[in-house]
Amino acid sequence: MKINMPRWFYQLASPKWSYDIMGMLLPWFAVAAGLLLTAGIIWGLMFAPPDYQQGNSYRIIFIHVPSAILAQSCFMLMAVAGLIGMVWKMKVAHIVAKSAAPIGASMTVIALATGAIWGKPTWGAWWVWDARLTSMLILLFLYMGIMALYSAFENKASGDQAAAILALVGLVNIPIIKYSVEWWNTLHQPATFTLTKKPAMPPEMWLPLLVMVLGYYCFFGFLLMARTRIELLERENKSGWVTTIINEQL
Amino acid sequence: MGYFNSFSEFLDMGGHALYVWLSYAITLAVFILNLLFIWLKKRAFFSLAKRQTKREQRNL
Amino acid sequence: MSFFSAILHRDLLLALRNRNEIINPLAFFMIVIALFPLAVSPEATVLSKIAPGIIWVAALLATLLSLDSLFKNDFEDGSLEQLLVSPQSLVLLTIGKVLSHWLMSGFLLALLSPLLAIMLFLPTQAFGALVGSLLLGTPTLSLIGAIGAALTVGLRKGGVLISLLVLPLYIPVLIFGAGAVQAGVMGVPIAGYMALLGAMMVFSLMFAPFAIAAALKLSIRN
Numbered sequence: 047m048k049i050n051m052p053r054w055f056y057q058l059a060s061p062k063w064s065y066d067i068m069g070m071l072l073p074w075f076a077v078a079a080g081l082l083l084t085a086g087i088i089w090g091l092m093f094a095p096p097d098y099q100q101g102n103s104y105r106i107i108f109i110h111v112p113s114a115i116l117a118q119s120c121f122m123l124m125a126v127a128g129l130i131g132m133v134w135k136m137k138v139a140h141i142v143a144k145s146a147a148p149i150g151a152s153m154t155v156i157a158l159a160t161g162a163i164w165g166k167p168t169w170g171a172w173w174v175w176d177a178r179l180t181s182m183l184i185l186l187f188l189y190m191g192i193m194a195l196y197s198a199f200e201n202k203a204s205g206d207q208a209a210a211i212l213a214l215v216g217l218v219n220i221p222i223i224k225y226s227v228e229w230w231n232t233l234h235q236p237a238t239f240t241l242t243k244k245p246a247m248p249p250e251m252w253l254p255l256l257v258m259v260l261g262y263y264c265f266f267g268f269l270l271m272a273r274t275r276i277e278l279l280e281r282e283n284k285s286g287w288v289t290t291i292i293n294e295q296l
Numbered sequence: 297m298g299y300f301n302s303f304s305e306f307l308d309m310g311g312h313a314l315y316v317w318l319s320y321a322i323t324l325a326v327f328i329l330n331l332l333f334i335w336l337k338k339r340a341f342f343s344l345a346k347r348q349t350k351r352e353q354r355n356l
Numbered sequence: 357m358s359f360f361s362a363i364l365h366r367d368l369l370l371a372l373r374n375r376n377e378i379i380n381p382l383a384f385f386m387i388v389i390a391l392f393p394l395a396v397s398p399e400a401t402v403l404s405k406i407a408p409g410i411i412w413v414a415a416l417l418a419t420l421l422s423l424d425s426l427f428k429n430d431f432e433d434g435s436l437e438q439l440l441v442s443p444q445s446l447v448l449l450t451i452g453k454v455l456s457h458w459l460m461s462g463f464l465l466a467l468l469s470p471l472l473a474i475m476l477f478l479p480t481q482a483f484g485a486l487v488g489s490l491l492l493g494t495p496t497l498s499l500i501g502a503i504g505a506a507l508t509v510g511l512r513k514g515g516v517l518i519s520l521l522v523l524p525l526y527i528p529v530l531i532f533g534a535g536a537v538q539a540g541v542m543g544v545p546i547a548g549y550m551a552l553l554g555a556m557m558v559f560s561l562m563f564a565p566f567a568i569a570a571a572l573k574l575s576i577r578n
Contacts, residue, residue, distance in 0.1 A: 105309070109323045149330065152326050
């Protein structure tokens with residue numbers, strides 16, 4: 047079964063082409079990230095109204111929710127990139143997947159840390175085993191496993207394949223993990239707090255949040271492309287175009 | 297200053313100063329660390345490449 | 357540079373070059389601890405009671421996991437044999453290797469433990485006992501474990517075997533280590549427990565190196 051992909055898809059398979067395209071896009075993503083994040087943070091910290099129940103501590107939402115969203119999107123991207131790498135035998139796709147892993151893990155760490163810190167004034171405890179925090183923790187373990195797998199292989203191509211398989215297995219598992227953790231949580235029903243499920247946020251609150259989410263995505267894109275470019279240089283270091291770049295730098 | 301009456305009120309965050317600023321600080325630190333690691337990787341690559349080309353030029 | 361510091365320097369340098377080998381036991385430590393709330397109960401009342409035991413057992417298992425690599429790399433490339441036939445003191449060699457291993461495993465586990473203790477709702481007054489008992493107890497675990505690692509270094513399926521050999525010997529350390537943390541929870545003085553843990557560490561430091569050296573020579577010969 048041959049699926050016909052658009053031309054740019056096959057062009058991305060060329061390391062040099064990808065390197066150049068990403069080099070072109072990098073400054074745009076950097077500027078966009080800088081603007082969106084700065085605007086979002088100032089808006090969220092100063093110009094959004096305080097929450098009726100939580101006061102000003104809810105402002106952590108502006109860095110917590112985007113990181114949680116990114117943590118999950120990144121895993122999906124990593125798994126899809128690994129799949130593309132395996133099916134279309136594209137080295138660049140595998141490199142993108144490998145570069146995404148540490149960024150996704152960082153986002154998960156931010157989500158966990160800010161979530162726990164937010165929990166203290168809200169729930170009275172630094173950590174609670176609620177469904178969302180627990181799912182995030184398991185996601186962090188999955189990321190760590192994938193990163194460990196990449197570094198365990200000396201042959202980079204085998205490492206790529208192994209990590210891609212693990213990422214896909216992990217991806218399939220995420221709904222299962224979420225479901226079982228939700229189920230486990232409703233069984234225990236810790237009575238000391240209620241989950242902060244904000245049913246509807248006024249636009250003064252979700253607009254800055256949206257800006258932050260976009261800013262996080264741009265920052266993620268920047269980091270991903272920067273990392274991918276370096277990995278491309280490292281893996282293709284014997285080829286002509288890389289030696290040209292090296293000689294230019296000297 | 298938006299919903300805060302003064303800068304010191306802004307810093308205080310209605311008593312939640314520790315939590316809000318600690319969270320933002322951690323986030324900023326992780327962002328900066330990410331950027332730093334990428335920069336270090338790039339520097340390591342080019343310094344290694346420089347050493348290798350120097351070695352090859354000597355052997356020619 | 358003296359032989360001891362040379363061995364220490366070499367092993368630490370090798371360990372730091374393979375950073376993922378350090379992270380793995382720490383990650384295992386975290387995951388094992390995270391399993392208990394999922395399997396038992398997430399309630400603070402239940403978890404705080406079993407927290408001392410969970411953390412200590414997890415530290416034990418994580419140390420066991422890291423032992424496999426203690427001598428393996430040197431054995432496989434032949435440098436272990438070279439070190440053993442050299443005129444240098446075997447006691448210093450073993451202590452140097454175990455010390456560098458402990459710095460990259462047990463020591464880090466002890467430092468990481470308070471963070472995990474928060475997740476298990478261990479009362480903060482017990483944190484001193486927690487870190488202290490782990491700092492005093494994990495060197496003993498490394499020393500005794502090194503005997504097991506030395507005995508099995510030549511074998512292919514050494515991993516599980518090390519656990520079987522070494523776990524019975526670990527039990528006293530576990531009992532007093534977890535006991536120290538429990539005492540800390542109850543607000544009872546912990547000096548007695550710490551003294552016992554310290555004594556066990558000194559005792560193993562005095563005698564384990566000889567056992568390790570003998571076991572290494574045996575493994576090399578086979």
